[in-house]
Amino acid sequence: MVASRYTPAEEQKTIWVYLEQENGVLENVSLEILTKGRELADKMEWQLTGLLLGHDMGDISSSAFAYGADVIVFADHPLLENFTIEAYSDVIEKAILERKPSVFLLGATPNGRDLAGRLAVRFRTGLNADCTELRMEKKTGVLVCEVSGFGGGILALIEMPSHRPQMATVRPGVFEPKPRNHNLTGELVELNVNLNPDSIYTRVIERMVGEQVDLARVPVIVAGGRGIDGEFESLRKLAKLLGGAIGATRPPVDDGYIPREYQIGQTGVVCSPEVALCCGISGAFHFIVGIEKSKTVISINIDPDAPIFEFSDYCIVSDVNEMIPRLINALEDIQETTHEKVT
C-alpha cells in the first residue's frame, strides 16, 4: 500500500479550505465550502483554515472570516497574480506539508480540479471528486464524502482512513453559503513565498473574464430546448419578468443559438431553482439531471408523449411558441396594473 507524505498520526486537527478569488472577490463556491467546513469543524471541535493565494487582493479575508474561518493562511506574490498550475501547486504543497491539515477541501471548479488532481498525486493521497455531501466521523476524524456517478443516478460514500490530507473537491451550488457575522475576525498567517519564474511553464497569453451567469444560484430558470427554434429572446423576456435567468438544453447550444455556459444538465450546470420552466424540451436523461433538484418543474411541450412530463410537476401540452407570448403578455399586464396602483 502506498503511504501518503504524512500519516493520520502526524495530522493537525484542522480543516483547510482553498479560497478561490478573482479580482479580489471570493468565489461563491469558496463561501459555500467555508460554511460547510464551519459545520464540520464545530462538530469535531477543530479549527477551520482558509488558504488564499494571489497578489494585491485587498480585503478578502474579512469575508472569509465572516463565513466561518478561524485562520487565513495567505500568500501574496506578483507571480501569483494569474493562476498558473505550477506556482499555485508549489505554494500550496509547501503550506500543506508544513502544517499537515487532516482535511483539505477545494471547489470543483476548473482551477480547483487542476490543483486537486496534481496535489493529491504529490501527497500520495486520495481525492474524492465533485462531492455533493460531506460529513465527519466524530470518533475517528475520518471524512466521508458522497459522490455521484453515472449522471447522478448512482451515489457512493467514500472515505480514506489511512491517508492525509483527506482531499475532496466540492460541487458548486450544493451547499448554502451562510455568513455568520460580518464583524468576525481571526488570525492571519502570511506564507513565505519563494517562487522562481523559471519554474512556471504556463504562459497566460490572453485572459478575458466577464460577468458570469451563475445558473446554479438563480431562483427561476426558463430553459429552452429544440422546440423553441432558437427563440431565446422571448425566453429572456419571460425570465426577466419572473426574476430569473435563461438556460438551455444541448441542441440549441450546439446549433449556436446560445453560449455553452447556459447549458443545463450532466455536461452543463446542475441547478436547484425554486422553479424550472422547461420550454420545448423533450427531456433527455442528460438534461433531467440538471433540473432534478428544482423545487417545482413546469413543462410546456406540444408532444403529449415527451418524456419531460414524467419529470414535471405541472404539464402543459401546447405549442410553446404560442404559450410563451401569452404568458409574457399576462405578466406585463399584471406589472402595469401594479404599477398604476402604486402611482
Added chain:
Amino acid sequence: MKKLHSVVCVKVVPKPEEIRVDPDTNLLIRDGVSSEINPPDMNAMEMALKLKDKYGGVISILSMGPPSFENALRVALAMGADHVYMLSDRKFAGADTLATTYTLAEGIRKIGNVELIFCGEESSDGATGQVPSGLAEWLGIRQLTLLTEIDIDINKRLGRGRREAKGGFEILEVPLPAVVSVKTASNEPRFMDYRIKDWSFMPERLTFWSAGDLQVDENYIGLSGSPTIVIGLAEAPTRTRKQRYLVGSPDEIVQQLLDVLHIP
C-alpha cells in the same frame, strides 16, 4: 522534423442510463449493460485527430480495462487512430484516481516519445475529472485543461490552447510534452471511416500490456494502490413529481400557470 506522437486516453464505460444497483449486494449490476467509449473522450479523440490532419504524426489510444472492451476501442481506430494499447490485468482492477493516473502514466512511459496526451473532461461513470492533472503530475509534464481549441507550434514544440474561464476565456501556452483535457461537446466527433474497418479489426492494431509488462510498482496499482474506499453505494433517490396537467383554453392555462407561480 520530429513526428508528432499523441496519445488519447480512452475509457470504456457502461451506458449510464442502463446502470442499476443490486439492492441486495449494493454493487453495480453490469451484466447486460452495453458499453461505449466514454462520450467526452470522443471530443478528445476529435481534437487529436484535427492536429493529425494538420501536422501528421501518430495517434495511439491508451485504455485500461478488461480485454472485452476491445471492440469498443476499435471504433477509435476506425476514426483515424493508429494503434491501441490496452492495460489489461486483474491487478489493475479497483483503482481510484491515484492508482489509475499512476498506471496510465506508466503506460505512456512505455509507449515512449509521446508529446501530447489527450483526455476527455471526465468519465460519465465516475465523473471525477481529476485524471488529466494527476497524469501530468506523475509524468512531471505540463497541462492544458478544459480546452475548446488547440494549436501547436511544431517547430518550437509548444502547445497553445483556449480555455473557458469565468464568463470569458483564456489562452495559455506551455512547452510540450503536455497533458490536454478537452471540454465536453466542444467539437463534433467524426464518424468511423468504414473503408478502414477491416484494417481496424486486424489483431496487430492492438497491444495488450499486463502489470508485468509495465514493470509497475504493485503497491501503486489497483485496489491496494487506492487510498479511497467505497463504503456504500445507492441509487440516487428520484424525486416524484406531481405530473398534474394544466388543461383548458390558452387563457385558462396561462391563468393556472400564474397561480402555480403564485403571481396574483
